[in-house]
Amino acid sequence: MQDALDLFPTWTGNEAPLRDLQAQLARRVLLRDDFAKTLRSVAGFSVGFDNESGITRAAAVLVDAAKLEVIDQQLVHLPTRMPDIPGLSGFRCVPALLAVLAALKQRPDLALIDGQGIAHPRRFGSACHFGLAANLPTIGIGTSVLIGSTRLELHAIRGAFTPLRDGAEQIGWLLRSQPGVDPIVISPGHRVAMASAPGLAMQFTSRDRLPEPIRLADRLASQQA
DSSP, rough: OOOOOHSSSOOOOHHHHHHHHHHHTTTOOOOOOOSSOOOOOEEEEEEEEEETTEEEEEEEEEETTTTTOOEEEEEEEEEEOOOOTTTTTHHHHHHHHHHHHHHHOOOOEEEEEEEEEEEEETTTOHHHHHHHTTTTOOOESSSSSSSOSSSOOOOOOTEEEEEEEEETTTEEEEEOSTTTSOEEEEEEEEEEOOGGGGHHHHHHHSSSSSSSHHHHHHHHHHHOO
16 A cells, blocks of 8 residues: 555645645556456445535445455445545545445455546546555546546447547546446546456446446445444
């Protein structure tokens, strides 16, 4: 794991140093496949917030990669460490995600994060932040586009995907996970190649718009204490 002091400086109310740090950390992100050829387990990670109590709820659901059966699930509650600032969600969410990762009975071979990977203004969304901090292969699963656009119309069939670009640079994919529903945003976080990301997301998607580990983690993270 990377040094926590480097990755999560104390919130002072000044956004500029955090944006600068994101740009620096983005250069450490590995955009090639660096995980087991045969995945045994995959985990979904999601965060919820109780603004009244100032509590962050972080959920992790670990499933069997072949059967999508739940192996373990954990939910932790921690004080919310900073406000919700667009583009800086990693500093707010990832410390809680690391805590819930530590609570799982085993580390996953691959982590799906409810958030963006490199489909981010500084190419360092929460999936990158978590992957770098935990040294885990990660993919960001977003429900809306934070940045970028597509040049080709996305086909309506299940499993269709098209590149998401910021100018000339590809930063992810729009993926039609189910027919008749809005696409999701898929982008590598860390130790996953761009070309591999949409196929891996579909591998763990069954009947819902979201991959099953993310769907289950979202549901768990929504539970009130």
